[in-house]
């Protein structure tokens with residue numbers, strides 16, 4: 001990055017520093033950080049500007065009162081790319097793995113039932129009735145045809161396996177990943193493997209088995225990971241590697257195509273703690289959430305602004321409660337549980353953090369993190385912290401045989417937590433891509449493109465970096 005001038009050019013530029021860089025990345029969540037890290041590793045002059053004082057976006061770990069809280073994602077899938085990245089960053093030795101066979105539960109008729117983790121277990125599980133099992137056999141041995149038009153997850157599951165599977169397993173799973181509404185989420189965008197399986201094989205089960213056989217990578221299921229000091233270790237390590245290329249407390253407030261493009265295609269105005277700055281960049285990587293990206297790009301390409309701003313997000317409240325171990329009668333042996341919407345509870349699911357990873361709670365204490373809200377209960381995030389903590393304790397107390405109130409509580413609200421891959425998402429992304437190509441040197445990374453999981457964000461950000469700077 002090169003300092004050009006500190007001269008007043010117009011009203012905005014009065015007292016504004018003007019600098020120049022090859023590539024500016026707007027947003028320092030995992031997507032922006034990974035893209036900037038990969039570009040700098042390849043020798044590209046790339047700068048990340050992050051509005052907040054801390055980097056990492058929704059990945060946030062905090063120590064409080066003897067607990068290690070995860071205020072955003074609770075763990076992540078150890079995909080090949082992520083594991084490789086952790087090794088490169090020198091943090092592989094800080095990884096902690098969740099027990100591979102930790103059971104996951106789902107609430108059914110007031111009881112927690114273990115989710116079957118294999119096809120034979122599915123057939124013998126009390127979670128599903130005979131009709132659903134028959135529908136599975138019909139899929140395994142029969143043939144069906146995916147409709148041409150975009151199909152919702154709910155209508156796909158009802159068509160193939162029946163309403164029971166949707167209510168008891170798929171709906172809760174969809175809440176766990178998207179905090180979304182299966183009636184509105186698009187199957188081909190949210191779970192493309194299932195859509196492809198039916199399309200390729202005429203059967204979801206045969207298609208999935210065939211895809212698993214054909215994949216050249218390692219066969220085993222990726223493990224669920226975190227780090228000894230929490231998920232934030234990953235973003236802190238990326239920030240350290242990016243070093244001087246990272247600018248925190250620097251909010252991008254305007255983006256325009258530069259009038260004189262000799263110094264750079266984009267003129268990016270940044271408001272920071274140390275004053276205002278204009279960064280002239282040859283390339284722009286937009287790594288901010290879509291509402292911000294849409295607003296900032298509306299002056300560059302109005303259609304892009306409209307398309308990005310139209311993506312819906314789910315609001316989520318993350319409620320961390322700490323208990324004395326002796327006050328919780330349940331064994332807490334497992335990952336936690338998910339809650340079907342038909343149960344009438346407002347809690348979407350609960351992760352038993354201290355059962356998954358060591359060091360999440362001091363001896364004699366346990367940490368449980370619950371999620372409330374989502375698109376089907378958007379009003380929940382307007383409740384006070386006290387009400388949310390009381391709601392979660394009230395709804396889980398009997399289930400987990402608790403005999404006393406929590407000794408600790410913390411609530412983190414996200415008004416826009418997770419992008420919704422709703423019906424029409426694939427068409428919207430195709431239109432975004434078309435408009436993107438009309439603006440030279442513009443790129444997108446983020447969790448609304450190829451999946452919201454951290455592993456998907458990492459893969460997509462690495463792919464974007466490789467497209468910018470092919471090796």
Ligand SMILES: Cc1cc2nc3c(=O)[nH]c(=O)nc-3n(C[C@H](O)[C@H](O)[C@H](O)COP(=O)(O)OP(=O)(O)OC[C@H]3O[C@@H](n4cnc5c(N)ncnc54)[C@H](O)[C@@H]3O)c2cc1C
Nearest residue numbers: 027029030031051057058072073074252446447452453454
């Ligand atoms: C509650 C919750 C639970 C989750 N659980 C899991 C899980 O268990 N496992 C998993 O794999 N994934 C999980 N996810 C999903 C995953 O964490 C996210 O999809 C991913 O971290 C998003 O990263 P991102 O960089 O794309 O976006 P973000 O993290 O949103 O980062 C965007 C960044 O842009 C910055 N920004 C915004 N405006 C500006 C501006 N004007 N100028 C400069 N910077 C700006 C923001 O401050 C932010 O840092 C969860 C997400 C949430 C919210």
